[in-house]
Amino acid sequence: MKPLPYTDPAHQAAHQFLVEEAALLDAADYAGWLDLLCEDIRYLMPVRVTTARGAGFDALADMGHFDEDMYALRKRVQRLATDHAWTEDPPSRTRHFVSNVRTFRNGGVELRVESALLLFRSRGDTREADLVSAGRTDVLRETAAGLRLARREILVDEAVLRTQNLAVFL
């Protein structure tokens, strides 16, 4: 399937959605971020593994860094809003760089959107900053309130993460 031309309004809306979403995440507006998610969201980040060329897989089918529904994501966001989420207090300074956006029509009211993500994460004053590079495949659903994220699969580009934890969203 070919991606929609960049001039297609559906592509432009999808691209804008991802950029606006990244702005919310970088501003740590997680309540605002949750509003962009469908109630039936599946938010998935498989564990990436190093396998031989020809092995036929390079991610684990049954193990993720994330495999979340709305309950789990709400709990994570609630936690970050408490006074006791030490790992984000002081908070990370993050920048979600989103590029390589390609939009595909799934038929119906959903778009499949692929993007590349580079997360820069800095904490404190002396620690080295972390980079997390990933490809994302999203399903965006057209709703009365506008586009909403129905599914996200994050294919991280490292088998061994070099960030202290995933107290951040990708």
Next chain:
Amino acid sequence: MNFAGLQLESVLADVRRGMIPAHVYGDPEIFALERDRLFARSWVFLAHESEIPEPGDYVVRRVLADSFIVARDESGAVRAMFNMCLHRGMQVCRAEMGNASHFRCPYHAWTYRNDGRLTGLPFHDEAYGGEDGFPRKDQALLPAPAMGIHNGLIFISLDADAPPLPDYLGDFAFYLDFYTRQSTAGVELRGPQRWRIKANWKIGAENFAGDSYHTPHTHASVVDIGLFREPKASKRKEGALYVAGPGAGTTYKLPPGGDFAGQLRYVGYPDAMIPAMGAAWSAQQRALIADSGFMVSAATLFPNLSLVHNWPQIDDSGTVVPFISLRQWQPVSQRETEVLSWFAVDAAAPEEFKRNSYKAYLMCFGSSGMFEQDDVENWVSITDMAAGSMARRLNLNSRMGLTSAGQPIKPPLDAFAGPGVAYQGFGEFNQRHWLRQWSDHLEREK
């Protein structure tokens, strides 16, 4: 570079009286001793049999810098082989998992069966004059000097004279069953998630061994959001801490009056699993739950395998589901650790339970877990602080639970069905137990 010079005797004496010189969590000389005297001898966990169920299945795992292929050979036997070609030392297998009948070195194509035997050697006649120049027979990748398997857990030791694994596990095997033998089908492991943290490897091992004291504060946030049915802060001090063989762990106190099945139901095990758990465990193991009223939680098997069992609410209707995780603190340097964190579940459990238990695990532990996030924040910060020169002037007080004369502030628990010694309430008995073993290794030159 520090030129302080390590006063090992005085460091170990301090550690043994529960006053830990802070620099041990960031000292390159200590790390070198750990490599040469501890990891060169101790039994170390590598993998679980469920990760390599079929002939040819393999995973590649390390003991510090040493890479091992852990494979199931064509006869079904588990092999742990040093991942270095006999010829020029190339890493033979550079994937971390897969299925292969043979491993071929990329350099000169020396080829090994999945039991380690050398089977292919190009130009054997032309290059070596055949068997006369290089006898190919009986050549094999170096096997791990010692290997042992317990409940499917594959351990190796770099010391061929290590005591047999069952002797090493001793009384801790009793507790391992709660995590890795909930039915005769055994446990299956998924993962691991792997990530690197800028923390000394000892801190996580000690924390899981017995730090129930950190739960009320470090993990206040998961209580704030109602992830648990009851406030963990007050629950934690009612739990028992036990020391058994090379391991130590924490437990939670169960509600009074429950029988064996009722207590398992309370932590979320479905009726479909409970009879198998009762059958797999001994009367003494059942009594720890039914009569003593304790349920295992975090534990560490010395040196660097930790286990955890907990039971959060996984949905808005308050469904309580337990999960198990195994985790390894793989040392990279004195200030960096690779964490390998597996989700573990009874192989015979219903699919729905496996799904829910997996969800419970992901919310709590592992690279994104809401408990683990705050734990690692502490450990990274300690490691940062331990690297400087002031840390050489500070001894960390690890004497919780002892009087100034070194006596426990209260007697051991009588009503504790498990082997070893147990105390109810807070105390650093378990961490000191872990550190005593650490000290014994570090002072043994040979």
